[in-house]
Amino acid sequence: MSSEELIATFGLYAGTFVVAAISSVLPFVAIDVFLVGVVVMAPGAALPLIVALAAAGQLAGKLPIYAASRGVATMSGERLGRVRRWIARWEHAPHGVLLVSAFVGLPPFSILATAAGLLGVKTRPFCAIVLGGRGLRFAVIVAIASAAG
Secondary structure (H helix, E strand, O other), rough: OOHHHHHHHHHHHHHHHHHHHHHHHHOOOHHHHHHHHHHHOOOOHHHHHHHHHHHHHHHHHHHHHHHHHHOOOOOOOOHHHHHHHHHHHHHHOOHHHHHHHHHHOOOOOHHHEEEEEEEOHHHHHHHHHHHHHHHHHHHHHHHHHHOOO
16 A cells, blocks of 8 residues: 555545554655655645654554563573673663664664663653654654755
């Protein structure tokens, strides 16, 4: 189903949430491009609401990945031990690294959302960081697209 079909089915606002949730799991669905398209194709849209729904959709898509990685964190094994040691480099700054990744997208945010679960980042801070970082990213994208006309 294309973005246009999702919007036709769910409407602009719910469609934005759905596309954002899908894009948080499938990297070939580009929420950034979708948001630029919304600015161009729906100039009367409530852009702050679009930004908030896109950020919430991204969070909705990342939460199951984060929760699953929190469950894996209790497992043991040699390979998991290596992953934990690699992730432990961020042990003293997981919130900051997660926020930068949520905003910039590098390293890939999906990897850091998974790492947050493995590091035991609590759920409320995870949600706040994802909403804040993604919301800020999407607000910048929408603002640039709006200014460019």
